[in-house]
Amino acid sequence: MPDFSNPNLPPANRTVYFISDGTGITAEAFGHSVLTQFDLKFRQIRLPFVDSVDKAHDAVRRINDAFALDGNRPIVFSTLVKKELATIVFKSKGLHMDLIQTFVSPLEQELGVKSTHTIGRSHNITDSEEYKNRIEAINFSLTHDDGQSHKNLAAADVILVGVSRSGKTPTSLYLAMQYGIKAANYPLIPDDFERGKMPSALPEFRHKLFGLSITPERLSEIRNERRPGSKYASIENCRYEVNEAEAMMKREGIRWLSSTTKSIEEISTTILQEIKGDTKLY
């Protein structure tokens, strides 16, 4: 989810609501991507699970109260599937932007079929193959974090390599959680650099390796938060490890990217393209 909590922005004196009959995650992602286009600070309120007439009326009351309080129309981002509930909420005094109602009608016309008006598939999501794969991938990534287990590396979709604290663990977990990718991760440590060889468990899986690197300056900063003043965190050592790791990845033909200014979302999307291409077939 994009960040727009910049404390230096001027306040808009506006309340923003994210309303959904489900978790509200899409409504919030949607709203954030629109709001980041403005250099203003908004007061934000999430109202998930608005799935009954009563809750819809309650949402309207809250929106109208905020209007009275702020003196400005609240902005309402919603993903309301049921027309009945959307109709109630839209009667509030807010400025309404609804994903489903805006885009489903033109799509009904284009496809020549009516929409089902169900609340996503979220109620039986836990039975779906895709959901089970995600949970399995999380467990896989956890047991294969930081080179913990060599067992079953053959089952990995990708094996991330890089120096300690280059971002491997959060990226593995994100790939697993968001995309159901079985992502193992394996540290490159000074022992490997001295031997001039990558860890012995890895060469047979060369085609699945993906490297993360980072600038020595940033690495030293991150390591100093953990172990202040240590040799491990010193800029000299970080320079040595990063140089060696990058040289090793080049020598071994391992694809890699620098995580320095990239979020785990951006790193994961790039890796996903590399290992899966941009096509997903269902």
Add this chain to the structure above:
Amino acid sequence: MPDFSNPNLPPANRTVYFISDGTGITAEAFGHSVLTQFDLKFRQIRLPFVDSVDKAHDAVRRINDAFALDGNRPIVFSTLVKKELATIVFKSKGLHMDLIQTFVSPLEQELGVKSTHTIGRSHNITDSEEYKNRIEAINFSLTHDDGQSHKNLAAADVILVGVSRSGKTPTSLYLAMQYGIKAANYPLIPDDFERGKMPSALPEFRHKLFGLSITPERLSEIRNERRPGSKYASIENCRYEVNEAEAMMKREGIRWLSSTTKSIEEISTTILQEIKGDTKLY
């Protein structure tokens, strides 16, 4: 992200594109929430990082090729921030649905200011406090997984409790990754039930405890995948553990919910409401 990969749905013979100048995560979430309203199977292609004129033209070619191949207009969900790039992409033969262009203009009017037309804040996201909090929370949740460490439980925002495999670990990681919540988790085990007391590290943090339960049938299913035919996985044992855990949570006044049919997104949203209320102030 909602699941709609139901293999039993009839094919729409349509190609769907998710296009973004960033990671495409919002475009995909947006598209999925609209497409789940239709009982049809779509061929889906993600095109992230479309951030130059060349890449925009390339996207147009691909959309037009799909049209020629399918004989049906592709559906294009996009979150293109730069008007210049959006204008190029919109010239393709697809049916275009763009989040930013649709909603930013009315918001400019409402707010009386122009939008910044930057690509989110994603380029300096790693410097933001919110991003650092998320990474810190992931590390916290990992070191406090499954009761591994009692140290620093005082720093936890929430401590999930429940029987083994009730969904604590993936929920903790999701809370950390998505919301920057420091979520520890702690198992309730037969030893605790025999003593009739919760683990000794927990009572002082009673106000932060949140329980997960699950039906014995589902628990037995999940445990049988790990350790087939074991006593641990048997329905009798699962019934015993679940009954004892629920009785303990009731006795101790711990809030809890059943994870049986809920996704980690739904569980996390509910917990977030409980511990933070529905208001987020920036």
